[in-house]
Amino acid sequence: MELTDDERAMLAGEEGPAVQAAMDLLVRYGEALGADRFVDTDNVAGVPGMVNQFLQEYYADGGAASHDEIFSRHDLDADETFEVPKAKAKTSRLQGFVEPERWEEHGTDPEDARLDRETEAFEANHDVEILKTCTPYHAGNLPSYGEHCAWMESSAVVFVNSVVGARTNVEGRESTSAAMLTGKIPDWGLHREENRYGTHRIEVDTDEAVDSVMDWGMLGYFVGERVQEHKPVVVGNYGSPDRIEHKHFGAAAATSGGIELYHVVGETPEAETEEDAFGPNEPEDVLVYDEETREEVYHELNEVGDDRDVDFVMLGCPHYSIDQVREVSRLLEGEQLHEDVALWLFSSRAVREQAAEEGHVEVIESSGAEMMTDTCSAMSQSVPPGTDVVAMDSAKQTHYLPAFLGVEAWFGTTEDVIDAAVTGTWDGELR
Ligand code: F3S
Numbered sequence: 001m002e003l004t005d006d007e008r009a010m011l012a013g014e015e016g017p018a019v020q021a022a023m024d025l026l027v028r029y030g031e032a033l034g035a036d037r038f039v040d041t042d043n044v045a046g047v048p049g050m051v052n053q054f055l056q057e058y059y060a061d062g063g064a065a066s067h068d069e070i071f072s073r074h075d076l077d078a079d080e081t082f083e084v085p086k087a088k089a090k091t092s093r094l095q096g097f098v099e100p101e102r103w104e105e106h107g108t109d110p111e112d113a114r115l116d117r118e119t120e121a122f123e124a125n126h127d128v129e130i131l132k133t134c135t136p137y138h139a140g141n142l143p144s145y146g147e148h149c150a151w152m153e154s155s156a157v158v159f160v161n162s163v164v165g166a167r168t169n170v171e172g173r174e175s176t177s178a179a180m181l182t183g184k185i186p187d188w189g190l191h192r193e194e195n196r197y198g199t200h201r202i203e204v205d206t207d208e209a210v211d212s213v214m215d216w217g218m219l220g221y222f223v224g225e226r227v228q229e230h231k232p233v234v235v236g237n238y239g240s241p242d243r244i245e246h247k248h249f250g251a252a253a254a255t256s257g258g259i260e261l262y263h264v265v266g267e268t269p270e271a272e273t274e275e276d277a278f279g280p281n282e283p284e285d286v287l288v289y290d291e292e293t294r295e296e297v298y299h300e301l302n303e304v305g306d307d308r309d310v311d312f313v314m315l316g317c318p319h320y321s322i323d324q325v326r327e328v329s330r331l332l333e334g335e336q337l338h339e340d341v342a343l344w345l346f347s348s349r350a351v352r353e354q355a356a357e358e359g360h361v362e363v364i365e366s367s368g369a370e371m372m373t374d375t376c377s378a379m380s381q382s383v384p385p386g387t388d389v390v391a392m393d394s395a396k397q398t399h400y401l402p403a404f405l406g407v408e409a410w411f412g413t414t415e416d417v418i419d420a421a422v423t424g425t426w427d428g429e430l431r
Contacts, residue, residue, distance in 0.1 A: 043149040310410065
């Protein structure tokens with residue numbers, strides 16, 4: 001790779017051994033990718049130095065490894081342990097596995113809960129913003145158009161690439177931790193203009209325009225499954241998607257497939273026209289999403305639903321925005337959950353705090369539901385004890401939970417799943 005003077009200086013150890021190891025890791029990574037150079041980044045989202053019992057034991061040969069030890073040896077792939085300096089690039093902490101207040105309800109081992117608090121203190125001491133969410137863009141970190149970022153978390157990556165026009169690949173823990181210390185990431189993949197053009201044309205030809213969170217989620221699920229890791233360009237019969245509809249479309253497309261960037265013609269910033277979206281590319285394939293396909297996707301998402309007696313409702317995948325919390329608060333006002341149903345709603349800490357100030361936490365929790373942060377059922381791999389049947393408004397979570405936890409799942413609108421929480425019975429249908 002061609003290095004600039006500051007990159008060469010970091011690699012030579014002029015900013016200390018940890019930055020040197022970070023630069024060394026990034027050079028090896030860039031070379032493996034075939035990148036020629038780095039771009040500067042001042043927006044990193046990762047899990048720097050995150051510790052659990054396994055890592056602690058693994059790196060300490062039976063003792064307890066320090067955070068510096070795990071950061072050096074695991075995050076930076078170094079053979080020695082360094083004192084880790086503060087972040088050079090602005091860095092946000094993504095979601096984890098532990099609910100900070102209700103970890104016992106999630107069945108989290110007390111030692112893992114303690115290590116999570118310790119990790120958070122380590123990160124805060126290194127100037128990492130503790131957002132603890134998969135939606136940093138709802139919690140104060142919204143990149144700008146064209147900004148080079150280094151983000152983990154597939155649903156956040158596809159959102160900022162597609163909806164905002166920022167530039168990031170789906171990075172890993174190691175590359176984000178190295179980027180945090182250096183402010184560099186290989187100039188490869190979606191950082192480069194030529195890789196951002198569309199490859200597949202998706203024609204939406206449904207009877208009614210795709211114009212709801214559920215419909216955008218289903219369309220995203222279809223697109224991911226069919227397009228896999230390419231770049232879809234959506235044209236046809238849809239309304240103007242808002243941030244929440246985009247969030248559900250992208251999260252679903254990054255779950256059934258590996259979509260990191262999509263274009264919706266007339267809606268996303270790099271797709272004012274179809275010509276802009278495809279640039280020099282000819283579509284490799286044209287896929288039609290019509291009424292029949294829509295029904296197939298709905299049935300596919302609901303195929304592991306059989307028993308209509310719902311035990312658990314999970315909301316907040318990806319983590320809810322304040323507008324979504326307000327909607328749930330409106331739907332639950334004056335209601336009580338069915339005695340056999342639990343409802344967990346996940347958001348970032350920032351959104352929960354705002355919701356508390358606006359009185360929504362009280363309304364929601366008075367119904368028997370709980371508002372949680374930092375994690376979700378898929379990440380913590382937990383649902384309330386005795387859960388057999390779950391209802392969700394997220395195609396992504398509906399894809400994951402049955403596979404992770406062997407539960408039955410129903411997918412529908414937010415209204416459908418709240419109705420199931422109150423009545424105890426699934427009554428959703430494709431409308
Ligand atoms: Fe977020 Fe968990 Fe969904 S981390 S995107 S709520 S699977």
